[in-house]
Amino acid sequence: MGLILDSSVIIAAERRGENVERLIERIVAATGDQEAALSAIGLTELIHGLYRAKTPPCVSSVNRSSMNCWQT
Secondary structure, three states, X not given: OEEEEOHHHHHHHHHOOOOHXXXXXXXXXXXXXXXXXXXXXXXXXXXXXXXXXXXXXXXXXXXXXXXXXXXX
C-alpha cells in the first residue's frame, strides 16, 4: 500500500520551516516505511500558491530548482 499526500501536508511543513528531508522523516515516523506520492493536482496547487505569493521569501523561492525535489 502507499500514500497520496495532500498539499496541506506540504504547506504545513513549509510553515514550520522544515526541509524536504525532515518532512519525509516525519511521514515515515507517522506511517511507516511505505511509498508516498503527491498527486498532480496537489503539485499544481503548490506551484499555483508559489506564483501567487506576495511575500518576499515565497516570491524568491519560485524557480525551477525549488520544485525539482518534488519531481521523480
